[in-house]
Amino acid sequence: MNSQYPHHPEACMNRRDMLSRMGTGLGMLGLAGLLGDEKLLGADAQSAAQAASYQNPLEPKPPHFPAKAKRVIHLFMTGGPSHVDTFDPKPLLAKYDGKPLPGGENLRTERKTGAAMASPFKFQKYGESGIEVSELFQHTAKHIDDIAVIRSMQAEVPNHEPSLGLMNCGASVAVRPAFGSWLTYGMGTDNQNLPGYMVMCPHGYPTKQTQNWQSAFLPGVYQGTYIDTRHTEVEKLIENVKNSKLSLEEQRQQIDLLQQMNQAHREQRGFDPALESRVQSFELAYRMQMEATDAFDVSREPKNVLEAYGDGIQARQILIARRLVERGVRFVQVFHDKGQPWDSHDDLEKSHRRLAGQCDQAIGALIADLKRMGLFEETLILWGGEFGRTPTVELPKPGSNQGKVNGRDHNHYGFTCWLAGGGIKGGQVYGATDETGFKAVENPVHVHDLHATMLHALGFDHKKLTYRYAGRDFRLTDVHGNVVHQLLS
Numbered sequence: 001m002n003s004q005y006p007h008h009p010e011a012c013m014n015r016r017d018m019l020s021r022m023g024t025g026l027g028m029l030g031l032a033g034l035l036g037d038e039k040l041l042g043a044d045a046q047s048a049a050q051a052a053s054y055q056n057p058l059e060p061k062p063p064h065f066p067a068k069a070k071r072v073i074h075l076f077m078t079g080g081p082s083h084v085d086t087f088d089p090k091p092l093l094a095k096y097d098g099k100p101l102p103g104g105e106n107l108r109t110e111r112k113t114g115a116a117m118a119s120p121f122k123f124q125k126y127g128e129s130g131i132e133v134s135e136l137f138q139h140t141a142k143h144i145d146d147i148a149v150i151r152s153m154q155a156e157v158p159n160h161e162p163s164l165g166l167m168n169c170g171a172s173v174a175v176r177p178a179f180g181s182w183l184t185y186g187m188g189t190d191n192q193n194l195p196g197y198m199v200m201c202p203h204g205y206p207t208k209q210t211q212n213w214q215s216a217f218l219p220g221v222y223q224g225t226y227i228d229t230r231h232t233e234v235e236k237l238i239e240n241v242k243n244s245k246l247s248l249e250e251q252r253q254q255i256d257l258l259q260q261m262n263q264a265h266r267e268q269r270g271f272d273p274a275l276e277s278r279v280q281s282f283e284l285a286y287r288m289q290m291e292a293t294d295a296f297d298v299s300r301e302p303k304n305v306l307e308a309y310g311d312g313i314q315a316r317q318i319l320i321a322r323r324l325v326e327r328g329v330r331f332v333q334v335f336h337d338k339g340q341p342w343d344s345h346d347d348l349e350k351s352h353r354r355l356a357g358q359c360d361q362a363i364g365a366l367i368a369d370l371k372r373m374g375l376f377e378e379t380l381i382l383w384g385g386e387f388g389r390t391p392t393v394e395l396p397k398p399g400s401n402q403g404k405v406n407g408r409d410h411n412h413y414g415f416t417c418w419l420a421g422g423g424i425k426g427g428q429v430y431g432a433t434d435e436t437g438f439k440a441v442e443n444p445v446h447v448h449d450l451h452a453t454m455l456h457a458l459g460f461d462h463k464k465l466t467y468r469y470a471g472r473d474f475r476l477t478d479v480h481g482n483v484v485h486q487l488l489s
Contacts (some may be wrong), residue, residue: 072183077385080387101438121134151429154413154440155415178215389409
């Protein structure tokens with residue numbers, strides 16, 4: 001303690017604080033000198049000052065350029081739906097059913113596969129575009145002229161965890177912010193009473209758990225807010241959303257007092273990202289009490305809307321997704337269920353028919369509903385999984401498929417996803433897999449390309465939506481990605 005100046009802020013600085021400040025300051029000076037970048041120190045100091053003074057990081061912000069899409073709904077079929085049984089018909093599989101594929105050995109995937117396996121589902125053409133879709137998605141297919149089917153998707157490895165990381169966060173190994181975190185960082189959100197990034201998954205977490213919607217090195221306010229949609233009561237959907245002991249006015253007084261204390265802490269010790277995230281979480285939790293009940297209560301919908309979406313958890317959570325984007329939530333992610341439900345290593349016909357039956361009607365209703373409300377052109381919809389499945393049958397393996405020979409292994413070489421809504425040119429098929437559906441051979445689209453294209457539809461140059469961390473400017477697409485302009489309207 002400095003006894004000569006007892007009222008000076010530095011007089012109250014302990015040894016740990018002093019060493020921390022000296023170490024940080026000297027380190028920054030040294031790094032600036034080593035890099036020869038005169039802007040480094042000023043830029044970091046400026047960003048810290050802005051972060052400390054910026055009271056609402058979720059305030060709406062304009063994108064890099066005008067765009068049609070303003071928000072995203074990601075319908076995530078976790079586990080890997082089979083493209084050759086849904087949106088990528090391969091008649092040759094029927095010809096070679098039970099026989100080796102033409103052209104030699106099968107491509108290497110996670111598990112060993114054998115002969116060709118014909119699809120048990122019928123395909124037919126829909127719409128003016130005449131795009132073929134499986135009987136599994138008849139309701140979705142009614143809107144095929146508004147959908148861009150990408151049949152040449154590619155991931156990097158045939159394993160769930162890294163592929164989930166790639167699809168959600170743009171990185172298969174390293175810890176990176178999720179797409180929804182990047183978007184709310186870049187655009188903020190239109191409704192300050194609800195989280196800008198919401199994640200729904202019934203019965204628990206999907207594989208890779210909260211890493212799927214992490215903010216990583218971005219401020220914590222941008223991470224996804226998870227709700228378990230098996231519940232119908234808002235108090236169970238979002239734990240502790242309401243305070244049963246204090247009124248809103250009393251809670252406001254508490255939060256204001258905490259804000260004053262936190263501000264005093266910042267003035268003495270500088271900007272702390274963890275503290276800032278905590279402050280914002282208090283504010284958001286307080287505001288959510290005013291609007292969360294209404295947003296999640298689907299019983300307020302007209303009877304004809306409820307009937308259009310159908311019954312069950314999938315219908316309810318997809319309807320909630322529409323209610324959230326209607327209220328200005330920026331990014332809504334809908335996982336089918338906990339774990340990896342579409343992972344059909346065996347009994348593919350039974351499991352795919354059941355899973356598609358749970359969501360197809362609601363997906364068709366979602367597209368129709370967004371059109372009815374004038375929100376379709378502002379809402380970008382992504383459907384798909386983290387990879388596809390092999391055109392060949394998975395061979396029996398103890399403990400994996402119970403000795404059954406009626407499923408498909410993971411396939412990252414070529415698979416399908418589709419885009420619809422804001423900024424997307426519908427009624428088209430882009431790219432193609434080979435004649436059996438094993439590998440993308442025409443206009444391959446890596447996940448980085450998909451992300452770059454989606455960001456473009458939202459008004460962002462994916463190379464310029466960056467965040468400086470550990471001395472480097474990071475972005476969702478890392479150092480990769482090309483915009484597929486043919487997909488854009």
